[in-house]
Amino acid sequence: MTTEVRVPTLGESVTEATVATWFKKPGDRVEVDEMLCELETDKVTVEVPSPAAGILAEIIAEEGATVEPNALLAQITEAGAASSPAPAKPAAPEKAPEPASAKAPEKPADKPKEGQTNMSGKNVDVMVPSLGESVTEATVATWFKKVGDAVAVDEMLCELETDKVSVEVPSPAAGVLAEILAEEGATVDAKARLAIISEGASAGGAAPAAGKEPEAEGDKDSDTASDVGSPGAGPEETKPREGAGRTDVEDAPSAKKAMAEAGVSRDAVTGTGRDGRVMKEDVARAAAAPAPAASSPAKAPAAPRSTDQADREERVKMTRLRQTIARRLKDAQNTAAMLTTYNEADMSAIMALRNEYKDAFEKKHKVKLGFMSFFVKACTHALSEVPEVNAEIDGDSVVYKNYVNMGIAVGTPSGLVVPVVRDADQKSFAEIEKEIGELGIKGRDGKLTMAEMQGGTFTISNGGVYGSLMSSPILNPPQSGILGMHKIQDRPMAIGGQVVIRPMMYLALSYDHRIVDGKGAVTFLVRVKEALEDPRRLLMDL
Structure with a gap:
């Protein structure tokens, strides 16, 4: 007997839903009221329970499909009925019914779907890992393995992108990647299944995907870059x-x-x-x-360049991180009364101090002495005098922070991220340098966690590493201040009635004028300048 699984009532005025996640696959045994799948509407998430006990015979609406109320989702072959037509077998001797938790009876192996292989061994689900507080979904960015590949425990299978970080997904078991459930580009929720590992299986036992013939002997290496067509071809223009x-x-x-x-x-x-x-x-x-040797064969002449503008353009979907950066930057401009004040600092004293002690510093602390620790210390010193720059607006209240969690803006291939050095006002130069170095590496490698990018109270952005001479940084909400560092450049300066050449840096403080007055902003920047030009003031708390 076959029982239909249909879309339940979705609520008043809700006319459709999207199939988000199937918790079971065809051939799995299910119990009454066991969760089969999850639907998403524009208002709520709806779980769909099994209306009967038996075998999930067929999934009608795959993940990502849009369905209406009462639409057919799947079919269940109830216990005692055949799960699929099969050749007649000699009648098996009667035996006591198995308990509900027993393994489903064996049945002829189904033909594998496209992108799925027949594997032996226990199946292990690959689930979306913890995405962090308040993150409910992610996009599958890259699969590092393909169906049929052998995988080891903790070997990276794929990479997910959220609106804040990239998350690598390790293999929970050793075996073979039997099936990929969420392809690249798919949006998955925090509890979704990504793939299935056939535990203990070997790659050599993988069957070819349905509908495909085994590759000819001479075609084994056809999946190399030299066989791929023009880089501009899109999904519909293969x-x-x-x-x-x-x-x-x-x-x-x-x-x-x-x-x-x-x-x-x-x-x-x-x-x-x-x-x-x-x-x-x-x-x-x-x-x-290394570049190819000069004796290598010359490349064929390039084809004439197309004059059609559309042929010379490439459309690439923005990553979730880039979309979030764009939205937050625009929100900052729309919300805060943002204003920027400028000053400049003579970097001679810091450069001399750094040159004098850098070898001894590195020898003792096993980390190089850079400029960032001086700027962090100078800012924490100034924030103690002008606390409103370290505060934030919450409704009709101002929240003053009696600590400094210093955000350090880091440019990565995916976009700008801001990891946080917590309690920077309590840390030494060496501790700050070590933490900034570790966070910078994690940022570039996409390894930063949500916790490492939350809770900042003030931010420093160093555009000088890219050659910027002057800029107005944008606030990192809900913070009320951000300091922009710039390129150190030798310039003629009038000192003591004489023109001398000094290594100068322009400083820019962008601040929220709703909470920080002009006097406070200028005072803050002057204190930073004084501390940089005479680092002894930091020791004397002046």
């Missing part, structure tokens, strides 16, 4: 590869961006991703590789 009947795959968006930034030709990169697609790390390897 071209057949030379010497193969298959179609091209789209390179990872991060790889396209990396190729453009590094000036690396698509033909110079060997793709190691799924189906030969180029990944970001492939571009890094190609960029680091």
Whole structure:
């Protein structure tokens, strides 16, 4: 007997829902009221329980499908009925019914779906890991493995992007990647299944995907970069590869961006991703590789450049991180009464002090003495005198922070992130340098956690590392102040009635004029300038 699983009542005025996650797959045994799947509407998330005990015979509405109330989601073959047509078998001797928790009876193996393989061994679900407080969904950015690949415990399977951080997903078991449930580009919630690992299986036992013939002996290496078509081809504009009947795959968006930034030709990169697609790390390897020898064969002349503007454009979807950065920056402009005040600092004293003690500092603390620790110390010193710059507005109240969690803006390939040095006002130069170094590496590698980017009270942004001479930084809400550092440049200065050359840096403080008055902003920046020009003031608390 077959029982239908249908969309339950979604609520007043709700006319459709999206199938978010299936917790079961065809062939799984289910119990009455056991959760089968989860639906998302524009208002709530709805769980769909099983109306009967039996075998999940077929899923009608896959993940991502849009369904209406009462639409058919799946079919369940109730206990005692066959789960699918099968050749007649000799009647088995009767035996006592198995308990509800017993394993489902064996049945003929279903044909694998596209992108799925037949595996032996226990199936282990790969779930979305913890995304952090207040993060409810993520986008599957990159799969590092493809169906049929052998994986080890804790080996990275894929990377997820949230609106704040990138999250790597390790394999929970050793075996073979049997099925990918959430493809690249899919949006998944915090409890979704991403893939299935066949534990203990070997890659050699993987069956070819349904509808595909095994590759010919001469086509084993066809998934290399040299076989991929023009880099501009999009998902709907695939071209057949030379010497193969298959179609091209789209390179990872991060790889396209990396190729453009590094000036690396698509033909110079060997793709190691799924189906030969180029990944970001492939571009890094190609960029680091030595240039070909002069005796190598000359490349064919480039085809005439298209005069059609559309052919020379590339549309790449913004990452969730970039979308969030864009939204927050615009919100800051729309919300705060933002104003910027400027000053400049003579960096001679810090440079001399650093040169004198950098070797001894590194020898003792095992970290280099940079400029950032001086700026952090100078800012914490100034914030103690002008506390409103370290405060925030909450409704009709002002919240003053009696501590300094210093945000340090870090540029990464994915965009700007701001990790936080907590209780910076209580830390030594060495502690600050070590923490900034560790956070910077994590930021560049996409390893920052949510906790490491929350709770900042003031931010420092160093545009000088990119050569910026002057800029007005944008506030990092709900903070009320941000200091912009800039390039150190030798300039002629009038000192003691004489013109001398000094290493100067422009400083910019952007602040929320709703809470910080002009006097407070100028005072803050003057105190930073004084501490940088005479670091002894930090020791004397002056």
